[in-house]
Amino acid sequence: MTIPQKIKLLFLLRISFFLEFFFIFNVFAQASTSLEAPPQGSNPQIKGWDYVYFLLQEKGIAEEVLLPIFSDARMSEYSPLTFKIKPSESHINYARRNSAQEQQNAFKFYLQYKKEFQTAEKKYSVPASIIAAILQIETQCGKFTGKELIFYKLAYLSSATSPESIEASYRQNLSDDPEIDFDTLLKRAKKLENIFLPQLIATLKLAKLNKVHPLELKGSYAGAIGFPQFLPNNVFLYGVDGNRDGKIDLYNPIDAIHSVGNFLNKHGWKKAKYTKEQKEKLILHYNKSTPYAQTVIAMADALRLKMSKLTKKSTHPAKKKNKKK
Numbered sequence: 436m437t438i439p440q441k442i443k444l445l446f447l448l449r450i451s452f453f454l455e456f457f458f459i460f461n462v463f464a465q466a467s468t469s470l471e472a473p474p475q476g477s478n479p480q481i482k483g484w485d486y487v488y489f490l491l492q493e494k495g496i497a498e499e500v501l502l503p504i505f506s507d508a509r510m511s512e513y514s515p516l517t518f519k520i521k522p523s524e525s526h527i528n529y530a531r532r533n534s535a536q537e538q539q540n541a542f543k544f545y546l547q548y549k550k551e552f553q554t555a556e557k558k559y560s561v562p563a564s565i566i567a568a569i570l571q572i573e574t575q576c577g578k579f580t581g582k583e584l585i586f587y588k589l590a591y592l593s594s595a596t597s598p599e600s601i602e603a604s605y606r607q608n609l610s611d612d613p614e615i616d617f618d619t620l621l622k623r624a625k626k627l628e629n630i631f632l633p634q635l636i637a638t639l640k641l642a643k644l645n646k647v648h649p650l651e652l653k654g655s656y657a658g659a660i661g662f663p664q665f666l667p668n669n670v671f672l673y674g675v676d677g678n679r680d681g682k683i684d685l686y687n688p689i690d691a692i693h694s695v696g697n698f699l700n701k702h703g704w705k706k707a708k709y710t711k712e713q714k715e716k717l718i719l720h721y722n723k724s725t726p727y728a729q730t731v732i733a734m735a736d737a738l739r740l741k742m743s744k745l746t747k748k749s750t751h752p753a754k755k756k757n758k759k760k
């Protein structure tokens with residue numbers, strides 16, 4: 436390459452650098468005008484959570500509620516959320532969960548709470564086998580309910596529209612797709628905020644109701660709690676006090692059984708029989724993953740078979756006796 440060619444190339448590179456710089460600058464200027472203005476000044480006590488703190492205050496949550504939580508030692512420092520512009524399909528291999536061992540565990544749980552399962556089935560029209568399969572796939576019927584601080588996780592997920600999250604996510608998405616549309620990214624951020632901010636507020640409400648510190652509520656990395664892994668707001672919308680002790684406690688197996696039944700019933704499960712496709716559609720309300728819904732149905736089919744064998748045995752005790760002789 437000759438010297439003039441090199442100069443020309445350098446010139447072109449500089450031009451593209453400036454173009455890129457102006458583009459990014461423009462994009463962030465646009466972001467800051469189309470989003471709420473971030474709070475001015477920073478309180479070191481709240482460890483960088485100013486933006487979410489501001490969102491919560493905007494929703495009417497008082498400083499005396501927020502400051503003790505965000506300044507608590509259990510609340511880690513804020514780091515921006517990087518999200519994908521297109522929601523990615525779950526990579527969980529649900530089909531693997533329908534093993535003989537998992538079916539056995541769900542069946543054992545069913546036998547332990549048989550009466551409650553039958554009551555729930557009558558009350559909500561949702562087969563016991565479906566409820567048991569959901570509880571098994573969610574948490575192995577309460578064995579693994581998650582150890583994450585849900586207030587922290589939901590605060591993090593609520594911060595999608597923070598300038599730091601927008602910037603980090605823009606850069607990450609840009610490396611995947613150089614033609615990424617900034618408005619689509621902003622819309623996705625707003626959607627995430629609209630999903631998770633109400634859940635964060637519901638966490639505060641739930642903590643108040645249960646008379647515990649919000650940072651004592653534990654669950655999954657996505658903020659779901661209890662045997663059925665409900666998001667906090669769903670506890671208020673679909674939770675049921677199945678054992679009638681005056682509290683909705685999703686760590687209580689009976690409340691959990693009733694709550695899953697009620698959730699599906701309120702989402703349209705109104706009768707005992709549906710086609711496989713109809714069942715799949717209804718279960719997608721619980722978890723928007725087709726492999727999840729298919730695994731629930733497959734496990735429920737296996738459980739129903741075990742349950743029917745049980746009924747046959749119990750309805751023909753004499754036959755069984757004779758056989759033994």
Ligand SMILES: [Ca+2]
Nearest residue numbers: 676680682684
């Ligand atoms: Ca209860």
